[in-house]
Amino acid sequence: MSIDGKVVLVTGASSGIGKATAEAFLKGGATVVLTARRQDKLEAVLSGQNDRNGTAIACDVSDAAQVDALFRNISDRFGRLDVVFNNAGNNVPAAPIDEIPVEDWLKVLHVNLHGAFLVARGAFGLMRRQEPQGGRIINNGSISAHVPRPGSVPYTATKHAITGLTKTLSLDGRPFDIACGQIDIGNAASDMTASFDKGLPQANGSMMPEPVMDVSHVARAVVDMASLPLTANVQSMTIMATNMPFTGRG
Secondary structure, three states, X not given: OOOOOOEEEXXXXXXXXXXXHHHHHHHOOOEEEEEOOXXXXXXXXXXXXXXXXXXXXXXXXXXXXXXXXXXXXXXXXXXXXXXXXXXXXXXXXXXXXXXXXXXXHHHHHHHXXXXXXXXXXXXXXXXXXXXXXXXXXXXXXXXXXXXXXXXXXXXXXXXXXXXXXXXXXXXXXXXXXXXXXXXXXXXXXXXXXXXXXXOEEOOOOOEEOOOOEOHHHHHHHHHHHHHOOOOOOOOEEEEEOOOOOOOOOO
16 A cells, blocks of 8 residues: 555645645655645745655635636646545634624635535546546545534534535445545644643533644544555544543534
8 A cells, every 4th residue: 555656635735734644645755736725835835845746736725716727737737636635624713603604604614615525526527537547535524523512503514514525425436436535533733723722612511621632643544544545445534632522522
């Protein structure tokens, strides 16, 4: 099992999980296309990778025209795509549903679900047309694809929807040798989890600090999923900080 020489796309690659995973793919010998909204941040990621085979292409995954252009670029440059880590996402402050502005709902929906759909659509089309046919789509779900945190309607709704997207792509991809799996992540250390040690709201109304895990463990898990032959698939994987309140939360 190897990712050496594979062409890989990582969305949301300028920071956090996406950055760590793109770097892990590069270290494994893959040709990696890193995408996020800001070209300068993508270039900064690549600047520390010496002569490894990475390409930075800025793209807003919620913009259909930009996503279409991204996949045309990949096709023109590399001729194929073997793996996509469909990772880009965002969130808004927690609140009860009646206090959530419609603009915040749409902000999360446009990236977490609409963007994931557009990227999966582009990847599926390229993988279906290329020779040899086939490839792998790995969607970033979340433990919120299983159970919510308080006040998380936009984020939780999109992540539950990602599970439906993953399962449908798994079914629709069978005739074309396209595998699709999902990784559900809990408390990977990043800018988003920097305040977790100060306490997070729990289901019983209390505030409690939560442990985090190093993001490199997530990156390793994604690379392991991607290294499988297309005759095998990790349909769903949960990776989380061992002592976080997930088991027993729902």
